Amino acid sequence: MTTVYLRDKxxxxxxxxxxxxxxxxxxxxxxxxxxxGEYPEDDASDAAFAAAFVAAWNSYSRAELAYxxxxxxxxxxxxxxxxxxxxxxxxxRFGRGxxxxxxxxxxxxxxxxxxxxxxxxxxxxxxxxxxxFETEYTVAHMGxxxxxxxxxxxxxYPSGHMIYIHPPARKQxxxxxxxxxxxxxxxx
Numbered sequence: 741m742t743t744v745y746l747r748d749k750x751x752x753x754x755x756x757x758x759x760x761x762x763x764x765x766x767x768x769x770x771x772x773x774x775x776x777g778e779y780p781e782d783d784a785s786d787a788a789f790a791a792a793f794v795a796a797w798n799s800y801s802r803a804e805l806a807y808x809x810x811x812x813x814x815x816x817x818x819x820x821x822x823x824x825x826x827x828x829x830x831x832x833r834f835g836r837g838x839x840x841x842x843x844x845x846x847x848x849x850x851x852x853x854x855x856x857x858x859x860x861x862x863x864x865x866x867x868x869x870x871x872x873f874e875t876e877y878t879v880a881h882m883g884x885x886x887x888x889x890x891x892x893x894x895x896x897y898p899s900g901h902m903i904y905i906h907p908p909a910r911k912q913x914x915x916x917x918x919x920x921x922x923x924x925x926x927x928x
Contacts, residue, residue, distance in 0.1 A: 789905065790815050844882040851888050856927060860920045862895045862903055862913060869901040893920055 794815055801807040814820075851857050861875050879892065895916040899909035 789902070844878050847879075848882045848884050851884060851891055855888060855891070858891045858893060858920070858924050858927075860893045860895065860917065862897065862916075864897050864899040864901055864903050864909070866899060867901040 794813055797815075798813060847859070851859070861879070863872060863875060865872055876894075884892075895913060897903045897906070897909035897912060899906040903913050904910045
């Protein structure tokens with residue numbers, strides 16, 4: 741991709757379905773799209789890891805847990821599972837439904853109703869599934885009483901969406917969660 745493309749054709753933004761001068765299809769998800777460039781044909785966030793995870797799970801569940809089944813394990817079965825999801829969320833601050841799942845208002849209500857509730861947010865600096873700073877932005881705009889901000893704990897990791905894939909990030913996440921759990925238990 742050239743500087744000319746970014747400056748003159750994309751307004752500095754890369755949107756899914758755009759073509760570079762070389763005819764390369766750009767996608768926000770970084771995954772393969774159908775011939776029209778409209779719908780992802782796979783999930784790039786797990787394409788490199790799914791086979792290893794499925795093999796590890798099958799080995800563990802059968803050898804360690806003695807679980808036997810002929811059923812096929814499908815790690816990301818969005819076509820079947822997602823088919824019945826209701827992606828609209830009613831209510832909200834303004835009484836309107838949201839066009840996609842947005843549980844920020846539910847979270848605000850839960851923390852407000854239970855001031856002892858603590859929330860840990862784990863953030864990968866290179867996360868393209870839930871972009872970096874999106875969580876901070878959402879939480880900052882959900883109308884939480886500032887006195888309850890002490891209940892929110894933030895962790896930041898040199899990783900993508902799957903923090904546990906990067907060994908140093910996984911180690912830090914484990915330490916941060918252990919501290920979070922211990923502090924949460926001490927409060928009660």
